[in-house]
Structure formats: structure tokens, C-alpha cells
Amino acid sequence: MRDIPFSNCERDFIIQAIEQRSRLDGRGVYDYRKMQLTFGEDRGCCQMELGNSIVMTQVSCEVTPPKQTRPSEGILFVNVELSPMASPTFEPGGRMSDFGVELNRLLERCLKESRCVDTESLCIMAGLKVWTIRVDCHVLNYDGNLVDCCSASAIAALAHFRRPDVSVSGEEVTIHTLDERDPIPLSIHHMPLCVTFAFFSQGKYLLVDPSLKEEKVMDGKMVIGMNKHREICTLQMSGNMLIMKDQVLRCSNIAVVKVTEITELIQKSLQADSLARSKGQPFGFPAAIETRKVTANEKKSEVIDVVGIEEKAEQIVQCAEESDEERRRRRKKRRRRRLE
Amino acid sequence: MMLPTGSEQCQLRKMLGELSRLSQPDGSAMLCQGTSTSLAAVYGPRDVRISKELVDRATMDIVYKPKTGLPGNDARFLERIIRSTCENMILVKQHPRTSIDVIVQEMQDSGSYLSCCLNAVTLALLDACLPLKYTVAAVTCIINREGELHLDPTKSQEAELNQAHMTFVFDSIDRNVIACYAQGCYTTQQYHTCLMACQAASKEVFSYYREALTKKLT
Amino acid sequence: MAVDFKTSLPFEYYSRFLEQDVRPDGRDLGGIRPTTLNVGSIDTADGSALVKLGNTCILCGIKAEMVASNPETPEQGIVDSSVSLLPMSTPQFRDRPPVDLAPSCTHFIEQLLTCSGCLDLKDLCIEKGKHAWNLHCDLMCLDYDGNVLDACCLALIAALKNTVLPKVTIDEESGTVKLDAKEKHPLSVNAVPVSTTLAIFADKVLFVDPTQEEESLATGFITVVTKDDDHICMTYKPGGSSVQPSQMQDCIKRSQHRRPEVLQLIRQALLTVEAER
Numbered sequence: 001m002r003d004i005p006f007s008n009c010e011r012d013f014i015i016q017a018i019e020q021r022s023r024l025d026g027r028g029v030y031d032y033r034k035m036q037l038t039f040g041e042d043r044g045c046c047q048m049e050l051g052n053s054i055v056m057t058q059v060s061c062e063v064t065p066p067k068q069t070r071p072s073e074g075i076l077f078v079n080v081e082l083s084p085m086a087s088p089t090f091e092p093g094g095r096m097s098d099f100g101v102e103l104n105r106l107l108e109r110c111l112k113e114s115r116c117v118d119t120e121s122l123c124i125m126a127g128l129k130v131w132t133i134r135v136d137c138h139v140l141n142y143d144g145n146l147v148d149c150c151s152a153s154a155i156a157a158l159a160h161f162r163r164p165d166v167s168v169s170g171e172e173v174t175i176h177t178l179d180e181r182d183p184i185p186l187s188i189h190h191m192p193l194c195v196t197f198a199f200f201s202q203g204k205y206l207l208v209d210p211s212l213k214e215e216k217v218m219d220g221k222m223v224i225g226m227n228k229h230r231e232i233c234t235l236q237m238s239g240n241m242l243i244m245k246d247q248v249l250r251c252s253n254i255a256v257v258k259v260t261e262i263t264e265l266i267q268k269s270l271q272a273d274s275l276a277r278s279k280g281q282p283f284g285f286p287a288a289i290e291t292r293k294v295t296a297n298e299k300k301s302e303v304i305d306v307v308g309i310e311e312k313a314e315q316i317v318q319c320a321e322e323s324d325e326e327r328r329r330r331r332k333k334r335r336r337r338r339l340e
Numbered sequence: 341m342m343l344p345t346g347s348e349q350c351q352l353r354k355m356l357g358e359l360s361r362l363s364q365p366d367g368s369a370m371l372c373q374g375t376s377t378s379l380a381a382v383y384g385p386r387d388v389r390i391s392k393e394l395v396d397r398a399t400m401d402i403v404y405k406p407k408t409g410l411p412g413n414d415a416r417f418l419e420r421i422i423r424s425t426c427e428n429m430i431l432v433k434q435h436p437r438t439s440i441d442v443i444v445q446e447m448q449d450s451g452s453y454l455s456c457c458l459n460a461v462t463l464a465l466l467d468a469c470l471p472l473k474y475t476v477a478a479v480t481c482i483i484n485r486e487g488e489l490h491l492d493p494t495k496s497q498e499a500e501l502n503q504a505h506m507t508f509v510f511d512s513i514d515r516n517v518i519a520c521y522a523q524g525c526y527t528t529q530q531y532h533t534c535l536m537a538c539q540a541a542s543k544e545v546f547s548y549y550r551e552a553l554t555k556k557l558t
Numbered sequence: 559m560a561v562d563f564k565t566s567l568p569f570e571y572y573s574r575f576l577e578q579d580v581r582p583d584g585r586d587l588g589g590i591r592p593t594t595l596n597v598g599s600i601d602t603a604d605g606s607a608l609v610k611l612g613n614t615c616i617l618c619g620i621k622a623e624m625v626a627s628n629p630e631t632p633e634q635g636i637v638d639s640s641v642s643l644l645p646m647s648t649p650q651f652r653d654r655p656p657v658d659l660a661p662s663c664t665h666f667i668e669q670l671l672t673c674s675g676c677l678d679l680k681d682l683c684i685e686k687g688k689h690a691w692n693l694h695c696d697l698m699c700l701d702y703d704g705n706v707l708d709a710c711c712l713a714l715i716a717a718l719k720n721t722v723l724p725k726v727t728i729d730e731e732s733g734t735v736k737l738d739a740k741e742k743h744p745l746s747v748n749a750v751p752v753s754t755t756l757a758i759f760a761d762k763v764l765f766v767d768p769t770q771e772e773e774s775l776a777t778g779f780i781t782v783v784t785k786d787d788d789h790i791c792m793t794y795k796p797g798g799s800s801v802q803p804s805q806m807q808d809c810i811k812r813s814q815h816r817r818p819e820v821l822q823l824i825r826q827a828l829l830t831v832e833a834e835r
Contacts, residue, residue, distance in 0.1 A: 040448050041375045045407070047447075052363040056447065060408040063629075083405055085381035085443035087364050092403045092441070136408050140379065140445060141362040173629070285447055286356045286372035296358040297552035301351045304491065304541045313532030320807040413668065416661035423658075424778070424797025509797070516800035522793040523673040525785055528810050531793065535803055 003089045011217045018205050024213060025051075030254055032148075032209045035262070037156055037269040041284035043183065044161030048153030051211065052143035055150050057157040058136050061164075063175070066123070066130040074122020075132040076112050080104040080139070080150060087142040103146060106236060107137065110151050110192050110225040114233035117158060118187040124166055124173055131163060133186065144212035147223050151194040156266045159188055160273070190227040193262050194234065195255040197222045203243040208254060222248070224255040228263045352479070352492045352541055353452075355548050357460070359467045359556050367468020370447070371460035374494060377447035378457045380464035385438035398435040400427050400442070404457070407446045418444075418454065422461055425509060425519050429462070431471050440470070451494040452480035454507045454521065459545060466553055476518050477545035478509040479538040483530060491541055504530065508538040512546055515539050569760075572775055576763050581772070587765040588812060590819075595712065595827040597720045605721025605745070607827075609713040612769060613703035615647075618713035619696050620721050624735065627683065627690035635682020639667045639695035641710055648702035648770065666794065667697065667710055670783060674751035674791040676718065681746055684726050689735060691723060704770040707781050711753035716824050720831065721745040751791055752820045753783040754813035761799040766812060780806070782813035 014024065021029060033051030040047070044059030066073060082100045084092040091097070096104070111117070122131040135158065137150045162183035165176045198210035198218040210218060220239015226232050232252065237243075276283040291298045353374030362368040365381035385398055392399045402423045404415045426442060442464070444457050455478035462475050482493045483503040490497060498505065504524025511518050522531065564571045564582075575582050585591070591612030600606035605620040628636060641663040671677060682691040695717070697710050722742040728735055757768035757776035768776055778798020785791035790810060795801075801809075 040377075041450060042407075042448060045448070054362065056407075056445070058407040081405065083443060083445060084383075084403055084441065085362065085365055085368070085379075085405075085445060088383055088386065092401060092443070134408060138405060138407070138445060141364050143363060175629070284375055285370070285377040286354075286375060289356055289358050289370070289372070291356070293358065294558075295360050295556050296356070297548070297555050299355040299544070299548045299551060301354050302544060303351045304537070304544065306350050306489075306537050306540060309536035309540065310533050312536050313529055316532050316803050316807050317528050319804060320811055323808075324811050413661040413665040416658040417665035420658045420662040421796045426797070428777075428797055428799065506793075511800045514800065514802075516802050517795065517806060518800045519797045520780075520793055520795040520806070523669055523791065525673070525675070525789050525791050527788055528790065528807065531790060531810070532803060532807065535806070539803075 006213075006216050010213075014213060014217050015200060018200050018207065018214075023207065025211065029206070030208045032258065032261075033211070035152075035265055036288075037153070037266060038285060038288040039156075039160055039269070039273045039283065044157050046153050046157035046160055047140075047285070048149050048156065050145060050149045050152075050209070052141055053145060053149045054139075054141040055146065055153045056138045056140055057150070057153040058138070059157045059161040060134045060136070061131050061161075062134070063124065063129050063173075064132045065128060066126075071127040072123045072130075073119040074130040076117055076119060077132060077134045078104065078108045078111055078137070078154070079135065080107055080137045082139050082142075085141075086139040090142070102238075103150065106147055106194070106223060106234065107150050107154060110194055110234045111135070111154060111158075114190070114192040114225065114227075116155070116188055116190050116192050116227075116233075118189060121187050125168060125171075129173060133158075133161075133163075142212065144215045145196050145209050147194045147196050148209065151192070151225065152262055152266065155188075155191045155193065156270070158186055159191070159266065159270060161186055190229060190231070191263055191266065192225045192227050192233040193259045194223050194225045195258045197224070197251050197254070199239070199241055199243060199247075203241050203247055206247065206251070208258065222251055224252055226252070226255050226259045228260050230256055349488065349490045350537070352544050353494075355545070357463060357548075357552060359463060359552060365443075365464075365468075367464045367466070367470070369460050369463035369467050371456060371463055373452060373456045373459070373492065375448055375450040376453055376456040378453070378460045379445040379447050380457070380460040381443045381445075382441070382461075382464045382468040382470070383443075384440035384468075384470075385435040386441075388437060388439035392439065393437055396436055397432040398430070399439045400430070400432065401439055402426065403441070403443045405443065405445045407449075418457065421454070421519055421521065422458065425458060425476060426461065426465070428518065429472050429474060429476055430465065431473060434471065449495065451496075451498050452492050452507075454478065455480045455492075455509075458509055458519075463549065463552065466549065467556075474511045474513050475546065475549055476509050476511055477542040477549075478507060478519075479541045479545065480505070480507045481534050481538055482506070483524065483526060483534065487530075489534060489537055491537060504534070506531075506534050506538070508535055508542075510539055510542040515542060568771075568775060572772070573760060576759060576765075581765065583769070587763070588815075590767045590816065591769070593712070593823060595716055595823050597716050597827045598831045604723065605717045605719075607713045607716035607720060609709045609716070611705060611709040611712070611767070613701055614705055614709050615699070615701035616706065616709040616713045617698045617700055618710070618717040619698075620717050621694045621696070622721070622723050623692045623694065624684065624689055624726070624737070625692045627687055629687075631679075632687035633683050634679035635690040636692040637671055637677060637679065637682070637695065638692070639671065639697065639714070640664050641667060641697045641699070641706075643699045643702060643706070647699045650702070650770070662796075663706060663710060666707060666781075667695075667714060670711065670751055670753075670792060671714075674749050674783065674785055676715065676747050676749040676751060678746070678748060684735070685728055689726070689728075693721075702770060704768045704773045705755050708753045708755050708767065711751060711783065712820060712824075715747070715750055716827060718745060718747050719824065719828060749785055750821060750824065751783045751785055752813070752817045753781055753792075754809075754816045755779060755781045756809050756812065758799045758801065764805065764808065766816075780809045782809050784813050784817050787814070787817070
């Protein structure tokens with residue numbers, strides 16, 4: 001379905017509001033929407049909610065031959081799926097849209113080229129076998145600022161992931177199952193996170209974490225990928241606008257604060273998850289649903305009455321047997337009549 | 341065949357769901373059965389691409405998204421079951437020249453996954469307020485190596501050497517069989533016992549739908 | 559006149575016939591179209607079969623390839639299967655190919671192979687952890703006139719029964735593997751699953767072996783695969799009209815009646831091949 005165009009009236013309203021330093025959802029200029037991280041039961045599964053934008057990332061691994069140019073390094077593969085459920089404008093299946101390609105490239109740059117995952121530790125046998133780590137980001141609901149949402153959920157999922165242990169003796173490689181040996185976490189050097197800034201009125205006004213409506217009316221945006229050590233990993237500017245040098249510096253200073261906040265949130269959520277796992281408390285998606293909400297509902301399991309079903313089943317089989325018999329008899333009769 | 345003796349074997353796991361989980365789709369639902377979780381979203385009836393347009397009824401488009409990698413044959417197989425089930429459930433003839441899209445996202449597969457997906461889709465359709473002929477409830481069961489029946493198995497129970505693995509889908513009016521996917525090695529007697537057990541269990545699922553919608557609409 | 563009626567009101571046309579318990583092509587509700595089976599029709603394949611079920615025509619070829627065994631299952635061989643519905647098989651596929659028909663058929667066949675236990679994957683192991691057979695089972699629909707699942711199932715089993723594998727000798731010292739093209743041994747097939755598909759018409763009438771025309775009018779399908787005389791290995795009903803448990807039982811019964819006929823057909827086809835040798 002084509003995108004529904006924005007009315008001029010609404011566009012002007014949003015821009016006017018921004019000029020008066022207020023936003024539609026009542027946030028401050030530098031505020032993020034409410035962030036929530038949920039980890040799944042599987043290792044390496046993380047769902048990130050940023051307001052209404054929801055992204056789920058699953059990390060998986062397999063043993064493959066390495067790239068010929070880098071025989072002693074594992075491979076990191078990043079894939080962003082714009083699921084048709086996320087927005088009515090996303091087409092199901094087939095080719096990826098320009099938007100999807102841009103997002104994928106940006107995330108790849110943020111994760112791969114910042115070398116945040118130690119790929120050398122993923123080597124099993126140089127030149128023959130390495131681990132390929134696959135990061136699948138599924139966009140479940142699109143309400144603006146996917147880049148930040150994807151990057152946070154991807155890095156959290158990578159930190160949450162455990163790969164099976166391997167042992168090498170001679171040329172034999174044994175992959176140990178989860179029962180045999182505890183799986184191993186990936187070694188992650190740092191956590192690069194993206195922070196998006198939207199610019200309005202030729203760069204005069206700037207907003208952090210634009211929502212879908214704000215994205216529609218903005219002149220352009222700048223994405224800064226940074227880790228908590230204040231190192232910039234990615235910087236991308238797009239849209240039709242020119243901004244001053246000071247703006248870039250200002251943005252990177254804001255990014256420092258935001259990245260520290262998000263990193264803290266990820267660390268805290270990871271700790272909470274591992275605590276719940278070790279204590280045997282409920283974790284994963286069911287634990288994250290708040291039953292207080294009117295839209296949520298819980299039903300405890302109840303014992304189902306199965307008394308007498310065997311007899312019922314027998315009856316059905318018997319009945320069919322009888323009717324089958326009858327049918328055969330009728331057919332025989334018909335045949336006999338025909339012969340006569 | 342031995343009927344389940346323990347109470348754990350003849351009960352469905354805890355059901356926990358959230359309607360209108362996503363803001364963009366017309367209807368959506370996340371459903372957890374035990375820890376098996378799936379997310380379903382419904383769009384429509386909305387405009388349809390001309391190449392897919394049907395003059396007498398709505399086009400049903402079903403997409404199943406696995407968590408890792410690209411969808412394979414199993415995803416297509418699942419889509420086919422969901423499509424045929426939905427086509428009969430939704431009054432497709434009432435919305436000609438439109439498209440109704442259902443998207444299912446795998447969130448966590450810990451056993452009885454086909455039934456979890458189908459139940460999530462039904463909840464999403466109810467959430468989207470589409471006129472339905474009836475609702476459907478899916479229940480999975482296994483016959484384990486000892487020949488015992490086990491309702492709503494977990495992933496580890498499914499992975500054992502079982503005699504059979506069956507999923508039944510029932511309608512809410514007469515509790516007749518809408519869809520069925522049963523594999524393994526079983527006799528007709530065993531098949532019907534499983535069918536009856538799942539039919540009895542489907543009552544729980546239907547009452548869950550009712551409770552969830554009552555809570556949302558009050 | 560009848561042709562006009564058929565094109566304008568196909569549903570009413572069919573219901574008139576079904577009221578009398580017959581179908582337009584002269585079969586009764588339990589009637590199966592004439593089936594022919596030709597085994598070993600392709601020389602270059604290790605096993606092959608051609609099935610004609612009425613106008614539906616399925617060709618199955620099996621090619622065995624020696625591969626390095628999968629490290630996760632060192633004691634087993636590999637079987638992969640694919641069903642392809644060629645565009646030439648029906649004019650219906652040209653403008654709108656059913657995206658999920660061929661993949662779901664493939665999945666069905668894959669599941670059938672595993673749950674019927676007709677092949678023991680350990681038989682396909684040549685040397686533990688090193689070499690194994692990979693059987694590629696390719697099913698091609700040459701002519702599509704309904705009920706591909708049954709035809710595919712029959713073609714696959716007949717082709718597997720026809721498959722011969724070359725004898726393998728391993729040189730202990732050098733570790734090289736030799737294939738002996740002259741000495742061949744047949745593949746052991748442990749079970750013969752037989753599939754029967756029924757279509758539901760107007761939510762109530764059940765009939766066996768639908769043609770393409772009947773498929774387009776049907777409101778649901780039920781496929782039952784029997785493993786032996788008492789056991790079923792698969793029941794598959796992908797949505798559609800609802801049926802009562804007693805109707806399900808009716809379907810199972812019909813598939814059990816069908817079984818001896820199909821077994822006889824396979825036996826005869828294999829005998830003719832033997833005789834030719």
C-alpha cells in the first residue's frame with residue numbers, strides 16, 4: 001500500500017510546535033521515548049521497545065568455512081527484516097526497499113566495522129572452520145527512529161547470546177551440546193549505539209529520537225554511532241539540509257549522554273535477566289506482559305476432563321465400521337441386481 | 341491406549357496474551373502458551389494490488405516470519421494451513437476486491453507451536469474486529485513412547501521419540517475439525533482418542549478468547 | 559447445452575451430479591481415476607518412476623550422490639526432496655503461480671519420508687563420520703490435473719523401491735573410495751506409505767481423488783497416509799470446511815481400502831522391470 005501523504009495543515013502544526021520547543025507527545029527536545037528491553041527464552045533473543053517502535057533481534061550461529069581473505073576470523077552477518085506487520089507501507093517479501101537497504105547498511109557499519117565483536121575468537125580451525133554469527137533484526141512495529149531501536153536491540157542480543165562450546169583434537173571438531181558443556185558468551189569489546197537527531201527549518205531546530213510523524217516532516221537527520229567510551233563509530237547525515245560545524249559537535253555531546261543512558265539500561269536488563277534465570281524466576285516474553293493492562297489477559301492451566309473419551313473414540317470407529325459394512329452390502333446387492 | 345494419568349499431562353499450559361500489541365496494524369495479538377510465544381498482526385480489508393485482485397472475494401495474504409534466516413518450505417506449509425483456516429473463518433465474500441493480510445512472527449518456539457500460531461491469529465482477527473463465521477481453537481498433543489497421551493507438549497517433550505504428534509483445529513460452533521495435522525505412527529483408535537482429548541481441551545482456549553475480549557471491551 | 563451450464567454455473571452443475579452419487583467423469587464418489595505406474599523409465603537416474611493418475615502426471619527421479627557426512631549426524635545419510643510444479647503442467651500457473659503450493663508439497667513429502675520410516679538413514683551411511691549417500695529425490699509435475707499429493711507419494715515410493723546404489727569399497731590404506739558400477743544393491747525400503755486425498759464439496763459431500771476442476775470447486779481437502787494395514791502415519795487437513803470426527807473416520811476407512819490396490823500396482827510395476835532384466 002502506498003504511503004498516505006501528510007496534510008499541509010498537520011505538517012505546519014508539527015513544525016510550529018517544534019519552533020515553540022514542544023512535541024506532540026509532550027516530550028522535551030532531548031528526551032527519548034520510554035525504552036524497554038525484553039529477553040526471550042532462547043539465548044540471543046532481545047526485543048526492544050522504544051515508545052511504539054518495536055524491534056526483535058535474534059542472534060544465531062553456525063559453523064562455516066571462513067572467508068578466503070580472512071582465514072582466521074569468524075564472520076558477523078547482519079540482516080534487517082522490515083516485516084510487513086510493522087507498517088502498512090512495507091511490502092511483504094521480495095526485494096528490499098531503499099529504506100531497508102539504508103537501515104541494513106547503517107547497522108552493518110555500526111556493528112561490523114566498529115569491530116565490537118571479537119571475530120578472531122570465533123575461529124575454530126584457521127582456514128577451515130569458523131563460527132558465523134547471524135544477527136536477524138525483525139522490525140515488528142514502525143513508529144519512527146528504527147535505527148536507534150535496531151542498534152540497541154542488536155547489541156543487547158549479541159551480549160545475551162551464548163554459542164555452544166567446541167573442542168578441537170587434531171582434525172576432529174566436536175560441538176558440545178548444551179547438556180555437555182555450558183555455552184560461551186561472545187566477547188564483545190564495546191557497545192556501539194546509534195543516536196538519531198532530526199533537523200527542522202534548515203537545521204535551526206533539532207530533536208532527539210524523532211517519532212514517525214516527526215520523521216515525515218523533518219528536513220534531514222544525522223545518526224551518530226558511539227560507545228560509552230565516547231568513541232564515534234559511525235556518523236551519517238542524510239536529507240536535504242546543511243548544518244553548521246557547531247551543530248555536529250553539539251549533537252555528539254548529546255549523544256555521549258544518551259549512549260551512557262542506553263548502555264546502562266542494557267546492562268541493567270541483562271543483569272535482571274540472568275538473575276531471573278539463575279533464581280528460577282519467570283523470564284522471557286510471558287514474564288514481560290503486564291496483566292494489569294486491559295488488553296492483557298491470563299488464564300491458569302486447568303485439568304481437562306478426559307473421562308470417557310476412549311469409549312467415545314471407540315464408538316466412532318465402530319460406527320464407521322458398521323456403516324462401511326452396510327455400504328459394502330448395498331454395493332454387493334446392487335451388483336447382484338445388475339447381473340440379474 | 342493409556343489415558344493421561346498425571347494432571348500435568350492432561351492440561352494446557354498457562355495462556356497469557358496481549359491484544360492490540362502493535363500500534364500500526366488494524367489488529368494484533370501476542371500469545372504465550374507456556375513459553376511458546378507468537379505474535380500475529382492483521383491488516384485489512386484494505387486496497388489490493390491489481391495483480392492479486394479477486395472479483396468475488398477478498399484476497400488472503402499470509403506471511404509467516406521465522407526468527408532466524410529466510411522462510412523455508414516449513415514456513416510455506418504453515419502459511420498454507422493458516423490461509424485455508426482463515427479463508428473459511430473470515431467472511432471473505434463480504435469484502436470483494438480487497439486484501440486481508442495476516443502476518444505471523446515467530447517469537448519463541450517451545451513446543452506446540454502450530455497451535456500457538458493459529459490461536460494468536462484468531463485473537464488478532466478478533467482484535468481487528470473482522471466479522472467472522474466462527475472462531476477457531478488449535479490444540480496439540482503427542483502420544484509418547486509408552487503410548488500415553490500428552491496434551492500441549494513442550495519442545496523437549498516433542499523432541500523425544502514419540503509415537504505421534506497431532507494438532508487439531510476446531511470451530512467454536514459444533515467443535516468440528518477444521519484443520520488437522522497428525523504425523524507419526526498410530527491406529528485409528530489412538531487417532532480418535534487424541535481428537536476427543538483435544539476437542540475437550542479446545543473449550544479452554546475458547547473460554548480464554550472470551551475472557552480476553554471481555555476484559556478488553558469493558 | 560451441458561457445456562454452457564458447466565461454464566456458467568459450475569457449482570450447480572456439480573451438485574446435480576453429486577445428488578445422484580456420481581461425478582461428471584462417470585466415477586462414483588469413491589472412485590479413483592485409472593492409475594498407471596512406470597518404473598525405471600529414466601536410465602541416468604539411480605531410481606525413477608512415472609505416475610499417471612488420470613491426467614495428472616508426476617515424474618520422480620532419484621539421484622544418489624556421495625558426500626561428506628554431516629558432522630552433527632555422523633552415522634546417517636542425507637535425503638532431500640523437492641517438488642516442482644512446472645509452468646507447462648497447467649495453464650493455470652502461468653499468470654499466478656501458487657507461491658505456497660510447491661513448497662508445502664515438498665514439506666509434506668519430507669515429513670512423509672521421516673515419519674513413515676520407509677528409509678533408515680543409517681543404511682545410507684558409507685563410512686561413519688566420513689562418507690554418506692545423499693539421495694536427491696526430485697519430483698516433477700508434468701501435467702497438473704488435481705491430486706498431486708497422492709501421485710507424488712506413489713511416484714516417490716515406487717522410485718525408492720527401484721533405486722539401486724553402486725557398491726562402495728574403501729581402500730583402508732590410502733583412504734580412497736571406489737565405486738563399483740557393475741555390482742549394485744537395491745535400497746532397502748522398510749515401509750510403503752500410501753496416500754489418499756479426499757475433497758469436500760459444499761461442506762458435506764466427500765469424494766476421493768479430485769481432478770483440478772473439482773479442486774477449484776472444493777471447500778476443503780483431507781489427505782490420509784497409511785503406513786501399514788493398521789497404522790496411519792499422516793493425516794493432513796489444511797483448513798477448509800469443518801468435518802465431524804465420524805467423517806474423518808470415513809476418510810481413514812477409504813484410505814485403508816485403497817491401500818491393497820496401490821500395493822498391487824507397485825508390485826506389478828516392479829515385476830515387469832525385473833522381467834525385462
